[in-house]
Amino acid sequence: MTPNQIVFLVLAFIAVMASAGVVVFGANAVRSALFLVLNFFVLGFIYFTLGAQLLGITQIMVYAGAIMVLFLFVIMMLQLHHGPQLKKYQDAKRPLAWLIGLGIFCLVFTQVIQKLSMTSQSPVTDEYGTPKAVGLVLYSTYSWPFEVTSVLLLIGVVGSILLAKRRI
Amino acid sequence: MVNDVPLSWFLGLGMIMFCIGTIGVVVRRNPVVVFMCIELMLNAVNLTFLVFARYGIAPGQTLEQATNTAMGGQMAVIFVMAVAAAEVAVGLGIIMAIFRLKNEADVDDMSVLRG
Secondary structure, eight states, X not given: OOHHHHHHHHHHHHXXXXXXXXXXXXXXXXXXXXXXXXXXXXXXXXXXXXXXXXXXXXXXXXXXXXXXXHHHHHHHHHOOOOSGGGGSOOOTHHHHHHHHHHHHXXXXXXXXXXXXOOOSOOOOOTTTTSHHHHHHHHHHTTHXXXXXXXXXXXXXXXHHHHHHOSOO | OOOOOOHHHHHHHHHHHHHHHHHHHHHOOOHHHHHHHHHHHHHHHHHHHHHXXXXXXXXXXXXXXXXXXXXXXXXXXXXXXXXXXXXXXXXXXXXXXXXXXXXOOOTTTOOOSOO
């Protein structure tokens, strides 16, 4: 076991535990949101180990920061009831969920992960994840999808304002 | 900058997170928690994008070519993040609108399109 692998295992363990916490503590939405923040944060560190510094920072800022604040804001505004009332009807959803989840797990495990034997990362230049390198590619090769994304964000802004108005 | 963690470990992490997210989407009835589980699945896929960007490079490329190829994975992650941000804003707006209309929000009870 090399130090890199130990670091990865620790981060992966925290990420898996946090994502399990999101589902297990789902009855209390605030707790589940805080677990999700932890998961996003750790995932940002895993991005760092992959050499994508800019994306790691963006992950922490956009996901753990902005998006989760939005979630917490809505949770605290809505006051959704939780507790025993939530067990009103426990139908076939729970076994179905396990079936779907374990089905995807088994499928991907046997068909994808076992068949891929590449074990080492390919070397890239030191500039791989820096803002300069990412920006150069983003504004040249990928400028068309970038512009389309800006239109999408504009639509998102207009749509959310429209939905938030009391009387349309 | 090469790190010796095997590819299957990263993919395993992504897979476990995706499966947990799937289970959560089906089991949970609070729409906000369902949304969070969807975010979890998106992040699992983002991780695999970044991982395949670093591992899936054809042999025989120069360092600069390999870096340019790997950049595609980062671009995909950037666009997924932008789409996820827009999706969260609109989705939470819809949940708020439904809540204001019916004074409760339960994914099992949402069966009408018009208020």
